[in-house]
Amino acid sequence: MTLIQHLVELRNILLRSSIAILVIFGGLFPFANEVYNFIAAPIISVLPSGSNIIAIGVISPFLTPLKMALILAVYLAMPYLLYQLWSFVAPALYAHEKRLIMPLVVSSTILFYAGLLFSFYIVFPLIFAFLSSIGPSVVDFTPDIQYYLDFILKVSFAFGIAFEVPIATILIIMLKMTTVEKLKKNRPYVIIGAFVLGMLLTPPDIISQTLIAVPMWILFETGLIFAPLFQKQSATNDAENEAENDAENEGEEDDDELDKIEAEFEKLD
Numbered sequence: 001m002t003l004i005q006h007l008v009e010l011r012n013i014l015l016r017s018s019i020a021i022l023v024i025f026g027g028l029f030p031f032a033n034e035v036y037n038f039i040a041a042p043i044i045s046v047l048p049s050g051s052n053i054i055a056i057g058v059i060s061p062f063l064t065p066l067k068m069a070l071i072l073a074v075y076l077a078m079p080y081l082l083y084q085l086w087s088f089v090a091p092a093l094y095a096h097e098k099r100l101i102m103p104l105v106v107s108s109t110i111l112f113y114a115g116l117l118f119s120f121y122i123v124f125p126l127i128f129a130f131l132s133s134i135g136p137s138v139v140d141f142t143p144d145i146q147y148y149l150d151f152i153l154k155v156s157f158a159f160g161i162a163f164e165v166p167i168a169t170i171l172i173i174m175l176k177m178t179t180v181e182k183l184k185k186n187r188p189y190v191i192i193g194a195f196v197l198g199m200l201l202t203p204p205d206i207i208s209q210t211l212i213a214v215p216m217w218i219l220f221e222t223g224l225i226f227a228p229l230f231q232k233q234s235a236t237n238d239a240e241n242e243a244e245n246d247a248e249n250e251g252e253e254d255d256d257e258l259d260k261i262e263a264e265f266e267k268l269d
Helices: 003-039 060-076 078-092 095-134 145-162 165-174 180-185 187-201 206-268
Strands: none
Touching (some): 145 206, 180 206, 187 206
């Protein structure tokens, strides 16, 4: 394919992805308020009885639920978006690379959703219970609708990305950027890095920092367990490819010899 053909294919993929998001958003649009009510459940449960979150902006009650529905549409369309990305890069991959990449794409999608669910059902209730209990008694804890949305999007996305640690571990080992043995030796630095990253990605409290750092450490160890399996499969596939290339080269050499012999016979004739 030429550069123009690649750009046309990229345009088609972006167009199909946008259409998929818009279709899902169209289905969620009539239920935008219900979607936001569901997302707001973790903080509503810790507010004083009869209290609700507030809207400072004039049009926030209208735009914020729509924004939430659009972002949820992107999350729901993620498997299709990754499939489109896969279809774009697949022609440039060898057969054994396709066999390895597809499981990684599927597992990364599952881990991303697992991170979102973990943040919503475990992290948010603990964070909001902690934040609502530490303020002065003269201050009413009534968050703004837009600020709340920005907060949960930031934290949930951070957990979704953090749960990709096993995939990142497997990839850097497969690409021979490091080895399992080196990562095991540097395990203390990885644990410290997980807590530092948790401090940067979450609110300034020890609970949320620990809740993101400990899963990242566990997922890192999971990546170390499964990385040798992918590495072994990759080495086997590389050996098979080298054998196929050698066979092809030998076949080409045999053809060259036959051509030389035929040329000699033609000279004799």
